[in-house]
Amino acid sequence: MTHLDDGLLRRWLDEASRGFSLSQADQAHLAQCAHCQGRLADLQATAAFVGAALTAPVPPIDTTLALARLRQREADGRRKTEDGRSSVLRPPSSVVFERMLTVTQQSLMRRWWKPASVVAVLAALMLAVMYTPLGSYAQGILNLFTPKQFVAIPVTPQQMRTIPDLDGYGEMRNIQESTTRQVASAAEAAQAAGLTLLQPASLPSGLTANQAVYTLMGGGQAEFTFSAARAAQTAAQRGQTVPPMPATVDHSTLKVTIPTGVMTIYGDPSLLNQSGKAAPRQAEGARQPQGPRGPAASLVGSSFLAVAQMKAPTVTSSGATLEEIKTYLLSQPGIDPQLVASLGAITDPTSMLPIPIPVNEYNSHPVQVQGVQGLFVGDSSGLGSGVIWQKNGIVYAVGGAFREDEVLRIANSLQ
Amino acid sequence: MAVGVNKLSRADTADPERIFAQLFAAQYSQVVAIAYRILGDIQAAEDVAQDVFYAYHRQHAPDAPYAAAWLHKAAAHTAYNAAISRARRERRDQADLDGRRWTQVTEAGDPQAAVEAAEQRRAVGEALSRLPEQHATVLLLRYSGLSYAEVAAALGVGINQVGARLSRAEAALRKELTRDSSR
Numbered sequence: 001m002t003h004l005d006d007g008l009l010r011r012w013l014d015e016a017s018r019g020f021s022l023s024q025a026d027q028a029h030l031a032q033c034a035h036c037q038g039r040l041a042d043l044q045a046t047a048a049f050v051g052a053a054l055t056a057p058v059p060p061i062d063t064t065l066a067l068a069r070l071r072q073r074e075a076d077g078r079r080k081t082e083d084g085r086s087s088v089l090r091p092p093s094s095v096v097f098e099r100m101l102t103v104t105q106q107s108l109m110r111r112w113w114k115p116a117s118v119v120a121v122l123a124a125l126m127l128a129v130m131y132t133p134l135g136s137y138a139q140g141i142l143n144l145f146t147p148k149q150f151v152a153i154p155v156t157p158q159q160m161r162t163i164p165d166l167d168g169y170g171e172m173r174n175i176q177e178s179t180t181r182q183v184a185s186a187a188e189a190a191q192a193a194g195l196t197l198l199q200p201a202s203l204p205s206g207l208t209a210n211q212a213v214y215t216l217m218g219g220g221q222a223e224f225t226f227s228a229a230r231a232a233q234t235a236a237q238r239g240q241t242v243p244p245m246p247a248t249v250d251h252s253t254l255k256v257t258i259p260t261g262v263m264t265i266y267g268d269p270s271l272l273n274q275s276g277k278a279a280p281r282q283a284e285g286a287r288q289p290q291g292p293r294g295p296a297a298s299l300v301g302s303s304f305l306a307v308a309q310m311k312a313p314t315v316t317s318s319g320a321t322l323e324e325i326k327t328y329l330l331s332q333p334g335i336d337p338q339l340v341a342s343l344g345a346i347t348d349p350t351s352m353l354p355i356p357i358p359v360n361e362y363n364s365h366p367v368q369v370q371g372v373q374g375l376f377v378g379d380s381s382g383l384g385s386g387v388i389w390q391k392n393g394i395v396y397a398v399g400g401a402f403r404e405d406e407v408l409r410i411a412n413s414l415q
Numbered sequence: 416m417a418v419g420v421n422k423l424s425r426a427d428t429a430d431p432e433r434i435f436a437q438l439f440a441a442q443y444s445q446v447v448a449i450a451y452r453i454l455g456d457i458q459a460a461e462d463v464a465q466d467v468f469y470a471y472h473r474q475h476a477p478d479a480p481y482a483a484a485w486l487h488k489a490a491a492h493t494a495y496n497a498a499i500s501r502a503r504r505e506r507r508d509q510a511d512l513d514g515r516r517w518t519q520v521t522e523a524g525d526p527q528a529a530v531e532a533a534e535q536r537r538a539v540g541e542a543l544s545r546l547p548e549q550h551a552t553v554l555l556l557r558y559s560g561l562s563y564a565e566v567a568a569a570l571g572v573g574i575n576q577v578g579a580r581l582s583r584a585e586a587a588l589r590k591e592l593t594r595d596s597s598r
Binding site: 005006007008009010011012014015043046047049050051053054056058059061063066067069070073074 | 464
């Protein structure tokens with residue numbers, strides 16, 4: 001018999017009073033399993049012990065004064081720690097924040113084989129499963145060359161972190177910045193993006209087309225030039241031995257162009273509160289949230305749909321082929337071997353778009369949508385999903401707090 | 416070098432400095448609380464909070480959706496490192512002070528109780544700093560008042576992972592603290 005997982009029991013201890021409940025089956029198991037009851041008691045005792053130790057109340061602080069102190073420091077332009085040395089605050093070891101929806105293209109370009117940020121597509125797919133805090137599915141980054149197919153690569157966050165930062169291999173140059181801009185109408189969006197804007201023929205109840213918000217995203221261009229000298233310098237700084245950069249890769253320039261795309265949001269995006277959860281619709285008879293930080297289950301009944309479309313971004317290389325670049329970068333030390341194998345198996349990097357799927361939180365599988373093969377990505381608790389596909393050089397993504405059959409229906413109804 | 420920075424350019428965009436001030440007002444005390452949980456010293460905790468907001472302001476948009484999660488994680492990371500540095504310094508200094516511990520007491524009230532409380536915070540903080548960073552982080556985040564959802568966001572994991580990490584970290588801290596008291 002499989003017993004209840006410690007993590008589940010521990011969460012239940014903390015969140016039962018806030019509406020988190022065990023499934024019927026789990027409750028039944030717990031009721032008659034001495035082992036699990038024992039685990040629960042242990043967890044509770046340890047939590048109580050630790051709670052008592054970590055209980056010192058924080059003395060009062062003056063936030064207004066603190067802000068003034070920060071402003072002063074910024075004005076002075078100095079950076080000092082309390083013992084007077086110049087401090088360079090390193091960013092947190094978790095790199096997930098760099099992969100957020102609104103992250104700059106530079107951050108995405110650093111992930112070597114993801115040189116372009118398809119912001120609109122990214123945004124839609126991100127929003128699609130976005131009711132748990134944003135950090136948890138920042139892994140769902142999309143990267144395009146000029147995709148014809150989508151390949152799901154299951155990854156763990158640990159594996160993702162082993163991918164080297166492009167910054168250590170050459171120089172990035174911004175040619176044109178991407179922008180995000182809301183426009184008043186579908187017509188305006190279509191014109192600005194140079195697309196025929198598709199819209200779902202049928203919207204889920206509670207959403208209407210005239211509530212839609214149209215946002216333009218993208219329109220940027222950047223270049224990255226490989227430098228063997230820089231790679232050698234980076235390796236020396238890290239104390240690493242690395243394979244030398246092939247002569248064909250050295251001085252090659254990748255140019256990334258991100259066309260302007262359109263993201264259409266139905267439902268009120270301002271209902272996304274700070275933790276990224278949409279507020280439930282009113283008077284729906286759906287379960288109400290348990291307060292401002294209600295658990296994800298409170299989203300049942302919430303209504304939010306994102307549709308993104310963008311001409312496929314392009315990446316060109318002045319020297320080495322994309323295959324040569326891929327091979328070189330995959331040979332760098334430290335990348336998780338399983339990831340190397342999955343990525344290495346992509347036979348045509350110019351047309352196959354690998355989409356990293358965080359293994360524990362999401363599942364994905366190919367689906368037929370609009371007559372082509374696309375990729376479905378769903379949250380493992382089944383509360384949100386998205387689908388992405390490419391047709392006639394345009395990448396589409398649809399997502400929201402929907403089940404798979406619903407999101408596919410909406411996607412197939414785009415016209 | 417910023418490449419392709421997304422700029423919100425609506426006509427009625429609020430002043431970014433005002434947005435940052437709102438972020439600061441909303442999150443400063445939470446960030447201090449995270450740092451205080453391991454440092455036990457309000458001045459040190461505020462120093463960490465200042466560093467964290469300073470870094471955030473330099474590199475990120477004030478209205479980014481990940482702002483709170485970033486700040487929380489950075490607070491835990493920075494405070495953890497500060498606690499380790501402090502522990503090293505204290506071990507060095509102790510050698511010169513014939514083993515006595517000097518506790519800085521800045522709170523008002525009964526000095527004896529204050530010294531004991533400060534000593535206890537120091538001991539707990541030192542135990543936390545001996546844990547691997549992953550354990551210390553989840554404890555600092557959760558025991559500074561963040562919800563499971565907020566802890567998940569800061570850690571960059573799904574909410575279902577939080578319970579497991581927390582229970583393992585609590586077991587490790589308990590072991591560390593009971594090992595201490597049996598010396």
